[in-house]
Amino acid sequence: MTGPRPHPPARPPRGRQRASHSLDAVLAGAVALLDEAGVSALTLRALAARLGTGVGSIYWYVSSKDELLDRAIDHVLGSALTEIEAQPATADPIDDLRTMAVTLFDAIVDRPWLGGYFMRNTDVKGNSLRLYEKLGQQTLRLGLTPRQRFHAVSAVVGVVVGNAVDMGQEPPPEVLDGIVDREEFLGRYADTWRALDAREFPFVSEIVDEFAGHDDKEQFLAALELTLAGLRLQAGA
Amino acid sequence: MTGPRPHPPARPPRGRQRASHSLDAVLAGAVALLDEAGVSALTLRALAARLGTGVGSIYWYVSSKDELLDRAIDHVLGSALTEIEAQPATADPIDDLRTMAVTLFDAIVDRPWLGGYFMRNTDVKGNSLRLYEKLGQQTLRLGLTPRQRFHAVSAVVGVVVGNAVDMGQEPPPEVLDGIVDREEFLGRYADTWRALDAREFPFVSEIVDEFAGHDDKEQFLAALELTLAGLRLQAGA
DNA sequence: TTCTATCATAGAACATCGTTCGATAATCGG
DNA sequence: CCGATTATCGAACGATGTTCTATGATAGAA
Numbered sequence: 001m002t003g004p005r006p007h008p009p010a011r012p013p014r015g016r017q018r019a020s021h022s023l024d025a026v027l028a029g030a031v032a033l034l035d036e037a038g039v040s041a042l043t044l045r046a047l048a049a050r051l052g053t054g055v056g057s058i059y060w061y062v063s064s065k066d067e068l069l070d071r072a073i074d075h076v077l078g079s080a081l082t083e084i085e086a087q088p089a090t091a092d093p094i095d096d097l098r099t100m101a102v103t104l105f106d107a108i109v110d111r112p113w114l115g116g117y118f119m120r121n122t123d124v125k126g127n128s129l130r131l132y133e134k135l136g137q138q139t140l141r142l143g144l145t146p147r148q149r150f151h152a153v154s155a156v157v158g159v160v161v162g163n164a165v166d167m168g169q170e171p172p173p174e175v176l177d178g179i180v181d182r183e184e185f186l187g188r189y190a191d192t193w194r195a196l197d198a199r200e201f202p203f204v205s206e207i208v209d210e211f212a213g214h215d216d217k218e219q220f221l222a223a224l225e226l227t228l229a230g231l232r233l234q235a236g237a
Numbered sequence: 238m239t240g241p242r243p244h245p246p247a248r249p250p251r252g253r254q255r256a257s258h259s260l261d262a263v264l265a266g267a268v269a270l271l272d273e274a275g276v277s278a279l280t281l282r283a284l285a286a287r288l289g290t291g292v293g294s295i296y297w298y299v300s301s302k303d304e305l306l307d308r309a310i311d312h313v314l315g316s317a318l319t320e321i322e323a324q325p326a327t328a329d330p331i332d333d334l335r336t337m338a339v340t341l342f343d344a345i346v347d348r349p350w351l352g353g354y355f356m357r358n359t360d361v362k363g364n365s366l367r368l369y370e371k372l373g374q375q376t377l378r379l380g381l382t383p384r385q386r387f388h389a390v391s392a393v394v395g396v397v398v399g400n401a402v403d404m405g406q407e408p409p410p411e412v413l414d415g416i417v418d419r420e421e422f423l424g425r426y427a428d429t430w431r432a433l434d435a436r437e438f439p440f441v442s443e444i445v446d447e448f449a450g451h452d453d454k455e456q457f458l459a460a461l462e463l464t465l466a467g468l469r470l471q472a473g474a
Numbered sequence: 475t476t477c478t479a480t481c482a483t484a485g486a487a488c489a490t491c492g493t494t495c496g497a498t499a500a501t502c503g504g
Numbered sequence: 505c506c507g508a509t510t511a512t513c514g515a516a517c518g519a520t521g522t523t524c525t526a527t528g529a530t531a532g533a534a
Binding site for chain 1 (some may be wrong): 353366376383385388391396398399402430440443444446448457464470
């Protein structure tokens with residue numbers, strides 16, 4: 001084994017690039033890994049390899065992997081935030097609340113790995129807090145007590161999170177490798193349900209077809225509609 | 238280093254105990270570890286030490302750590318299921334739905350580690366599916382389409398999950414060690430929020446006091462009430 | 475009783491991961 | 505030109521999930 005070979009510059013040192021890797025580059029690489037293969041693919045070594053640096057370098061920009069994940073999440077939440085801020089306000093706060101929630105959900109559809117870690121850190125300076133604020137501002141236009149407002153936003157966020165964690169689960173290897181598509185996977189699952197005794201499982205038996213062809217987005221929208229209906233009722237009273 | 242010392246019987250081989258460690262014993266040990274210090278404490282080596290065996294033995298009962306976790310979850314969900322099955326049905330399906338959801342949530346309050354992994358596997362033969370069925374049976378008493386029933390149950394489960402994942406997060410070390418209690422931790426968090434500009438963060442500023450003294454259970458109940466109200470509206474129409 | 479196939483156990487060994495650490499450039503103010 | 509700061513790299517460490525082989529226990533067959 002050769003000793004530690006000192007510093008073969010990974011990049012041509014030409015030009016004046018002060019820092020060959022900024023924090024943004026590290027975050028972008030992390031997000032790319034997450035997008036490609038989920039949370040399990042985000043590895044310090046894999047990230048270093050993608051950036052063409054060593055593992056130690058990453059720790060100069062970030063103090064731990066947890067912080068790396070937090071910052072990566074905040075990074076992508078920034079896009080959702082600007083998108084939400086661009087949406088014009090209508091006369092109905094609850095309609096606006098729905099639009100925002102849908103935007104959030106869509107962001108998670110695009111990046112399923114977000115599902116499990118969404119709203120992990122409501123840090124000041126973070127985009128989570130701004131998102132939270134944006135949602136809350138709509139409740140300020142409703143005739144509610146502060147506590148009701150607080151609970152209303154929590155409920156809406158809860159609906160988003162509750163429906164997103166399902167998607168956050170890493171799909172089984174056979175569908176990830178493309179051997180089996182999602183439709184067939186769901187179909188197999190449904191078949192095991194169909195084999196159940198309809199007397200012991202009357203509900204599952206009745207909705208198995210709905211499950212077999214179910215759309216996550218539609219499912220989320222239905223759940224959102226229920227809490228928004230409840231909220232409208234509460235605000236009207 | 239001494240060589241592999243063969244087989245010091247971990248248990249007195251008296252009596253007729255066929256297997257000194259049953260699957261139930263392994264699961265009980267896993268649950269105990271989870272209850273004591275969360276998911277990060279569930280380690281094959283820690284579990285082996287607690288059971289007084291070797292790591293390899295555990296793999297005789299379980300094929301992977303994922304399966305171990307799945308089975309441990311299903312193990313504790315069994316208690317929740319029997320508790321739910323013991324609840325007498327009332328005349329109002331939605332009231333029963335609420336009772337069941339609360340029971341589920343309470344189970345997660347007792348075992349915060351459940352939060353993140355709740356409803357991970359709706360395997361046949363598993364208690365998740367039976368729980369799902371039990372919830373669904375209440376919707377069968379409502380005037381809804383199959384799709385609406387399917388969505389209703391998903392919504393209720395979503396509320397439970399959405400409010401449970403927050404609790405599933407492992408608390409920071411300082412509160413886990415008892416140096417700082419939860420109240421003070423929340424208080425510090427709230428203080429950083431209070432320092433925000435009220436013009437830029439009108440909502441957060443208004444609800445910061447609600448947040449500082451908020452109760453997870455109450456928050457969950459409020460969210461649940463909203464979707465149940467929406468559901469009642471839908472069933473009535 | 476003895477033999478043998480199966481049940482069950484134990485822990486070393488391996489690959490991978492997050493993290494730490496010291497060595498070493500590159501850069502810049504003085 | 506020099507010290508301090510900034511930035512980089514990869515070896516090494518400890519912990520973890522998993523595999524593997526060796527071995528003891530057990531029960532039925534001979």
